Structures are given as structure tokens and as C-alpha cells.
Amino acid sequence: MRTEFSLEQLADPDIAEIDSILRKCVHCGFCTATCPTYRLTGDELDGPRGRIYLMKEMFEADRPADDVARDHLDRCLGCLSCMTTCPSGVDYGRLVEHGKAHVEATAPRALPDRLMRSLLALMLPGRGRFRLAMTLGRLAAPVLRRLPGRLGAMGWLVPAAPAGTMAIRPGTEHGVAGASKGRVALLIGCIQPVLRPSVDAAAVRLLNRHGIEVVVPEAGCCGALPLHMGKVERARATAARLVDALAPGLDGLDAVVVTVSGCGTTVKDYGHLLKDDPVRAAPAARIAALARDVSEVLDGVALQVGDTVKGRAVAYHDACSLRHGQRVTAPKRLLAKAGFTVREPVNPHLCCGSAGTYNMLQPELSAALGKDKAAALAATGAEMIVAGNIGCLTQIAAQGDTPVVHTVELLDWATGGPMPPALQVS
Ligand code: SF4
Ligand code: SF4
Known part of the structure; x- marks a missing residue:
């Protein structure tokens, strides 16, 4: 892709990085076919290629993000499925990080949106504050679940069971x-x-x-x-x-x-x-x-496997952060070694819609992706769903009835540990 940054702009290391990423894109659009948001809306600007153009224009013109760029970048999950598909090695992840930061710094937002984002940024990244938010959320959930939009989504995401006691203490x-x-x-x-x-x-x-x-x-x-x-x-x-x-x-x-x-x-x-x-x-x-x-x-350890779980069927959900972000393939191998029969849903590359705070900020798109993913996993006929990311576990559990557990809970069980709590109550 040809870019038109001035020499002065390119003296900024961030712009130089953006320029080098953009130049690798050959506009082929292969990435668009595997983008979850493009699949849902059918809008080119809700796909990676469209977003790349929006970011190119925004950075070249050195202007604040407008409403169009803000909305389409807000709708990007950051799932990085497009990076796995791209034949030209475009680092979309780094590019969208710059794009989202620019939106956050410059785009106008309505007051409720600003408040919601500030509240999430304050409450989520702290164990004490998050525990308080969960306690309050559980009390409010019956009311929240009747509401549309973001508040309704928050109500559905609050787990029914109270927060567990922290089992492993820092220090x-x-x-x-x-x-x-x-x-x-x-x-x-x-x-x-x-x-x-x-x-x-x-x-x-x-x-x-x-x-x-x-x-x-x-x-x-x-x-x-x-x-x-x-x-x-x-x-x-x-x-x-x-x-x-x-x-x-x-x-x-x-x-x-x-x-x-x-x-x-x-x-x-x-x-x-x-x-x-x-x-x-x-x-x-x-x-x-x-x-x-x-x-x-x-993956580098000889697992001490017993017969406890032999042949039990699990549906493996490949979290985007493992599949696309880290390219880690070990969990499926480990689960099979441990004795489970591992099944995969159709379209395993598609995001479940959790994506950090996306399920609270983009509730409609997130719920559509979550329902599709939960249905695809349930259609495998497995008795449990397994994933390696707490966001995915929460999102999929909120959208379906099949118990959802973490990979290490299953590997612990298979090698002599207790049955995971989510399976004990099912
Ligand atoms: S990160 Fe995911 S949602 Fe965003 S453009 Fe890429 S594939 Fe689409
Ligand atoms: S697949 Fe890669 S090169 Fe092709 S349009 Fe998407 S980002 Fe650009």
C-alpha cells in the first residue's frame, strides 16, 4: 500500500512504525473473509482492510478520529484472526493498537460512553474493586437483565454463583x-x-x-x-x-x-x-x-495420567489470544494426552465475542458472536467445553448450558486432582 506521510511525520517513531505496517498491505482482502465483525455486518469498514484504510487516512491527515473511524475501530474485537490469515505479514495488531489509542485520545464520545469506559477502566483491573463490582452486580443482576444494551449485557455476564474465595494468595x-x-x-x-x-x-x-x-x-x-x-x-x-x-x-x-x-x-x-x-x-x-x-x-512435561477421564468428550474453544495472538497449540495436544476425546466446533478461528471489555461495550455484536460460538461448541455433543482464557469462559458460560472449564482444571483432574467445580454442580 502506498502511503503519503511527510518526512516530518515520519520522524515520529510511532508514525514510522504505522507507515511500515501499512506498506506491507497489498489490499488483497483475504483477511476480510475471516473477520468476525465483517461476517456479522457485511460492511467493508467492519473488516480489517476497511479499518486499515480508515487508520491510514486518519494518520496521514494527522487529524482527530472522526465518528466513522471511532465506531468502526470500536467494533474491532482485536481478535487478530486477520493476522493469521494475512499472506503479507501485516501487523494489524500493532496498527490497531495505535488506532485505538488515537481514537481514545482524540475522538468525541457521548458522556454515557465516556463514563462507562472510565468506570470499566477503574473497576476491572483490581482484585478488590472487581470483587466489589461483582458483589454489587449480583445484587443488581435481576434488574439489569431486563434492560437493553450495555447494562443488560453486564447483568447477563455476572455469574450466578458468588465469587469464590481466592485460593492462591499473592506473596x-x-x-x-x-x-x-x-x-x-x-x-x-x-x-x-x-x-x-x-x-x-x-x-x-x-x-x-x-x-x-x-x-x-x-x-x-x-x-x-x-x-x-x-x-x-x-x-x-x-x-x-x-x-x-x-x-x-x-x-x-x-x-x-x-x-x-x-x-x-x-x-x-x-x-x-x-x-x-x-x-x-x-x-x-x-x-x-x-x-x-x-x-x-x-507441554514439556511427562503428564502423570490416570484413567479418571479416559474417553470423556470435551469441546475445545481456541481463545483468539492463544490461537492468533500467541500461536500456541499445546492445549489440544495436552488434553488428548490426558485421555480426553477432543472435539472442535465449526469455524474454530472465530472469536466468541468476549475480547476484554468488548462484551460490555459492544453488547449486540458480542452476544451474536457468543451465541454462535456456544451453539457451535454444544453441537459437537461434548459433555463440557474447555478454554484457556477467563473472558471466553465467562462469555460462553453466559450464552449456553454446557459446563465450561479451564484447560488446567481438566489436566489437574486427569492427573489426580479434584473434578473441576463447574462439573460438580452440573
Ligand atoms: S482483529 Fe478481529 S475483528 Fe478486528 S479486524 Fe481483525 S479479524 Fe476483524
Ligand atoms: S490479508 Fe493482509 S495484505 Fe491482504 S488486505 Fe488484509 S491485511 Fe492487507
């Missing part, structure tokens, strides 16, 4: 009885310990059972949620806090393990996110290099 160490085969830091994050404390508990048991020591740092949100909303400075500040918490303990670690794949994608990109931070650039790059989805660590 703890979980050693192994025999010889250690490795030592990892486990990032427990902000949302998952409140919505599904059973996941990190299963991860610690599973890693310990296979000889891997686990340290749980005093660290909170990784910055993925504010980044998703285009709040880049807030994301950097949040990531900086996590780097400060982790950096002193990096020596002797084999990996920094993440059990939420949406967070893992962000942590693996810390080297870029904090590249201009004079104090944190080096430790951030080190953390990014050590970051692994929990399934990647387990």
Missing part, C-alpha cells in the same frame, strides 16, 4: 516434595481470582505434582484490559507496577506463567509496551522473554 511459594524440576512465577492477575479461583489452584497443584515449584508474586493486573480500550498510558503504568513487583525475583526462574491467555499476549509484548521506560525497559523485555502460557510449560 506465597508452593514447593515440591521431591527433587525440583523447575521454578516458575505464576501471575494470578485481577479478574480470574475473583471469577474462578479454582483455575490458579488447579495450576499450582498441577505444576507441583509434576515437580515444578511455583512462586506467586505480589502483583496485580498486567495492563491488558486498559490496553484493549486504547488507554495506553494507563496500561503502561499498570504494566510498570507488575514489572516492579516481578523484577527482583527473576533470577532462577524458568518461566513467568500466565493462565489467562489474554493477559499472556500482553505480557509477552512487554518489551514493546515499556520500550521507552528508561528504568523498566530491560526487566520488561526479560519478563516478556520468560512469559509462557501455562500450557506451553506443561
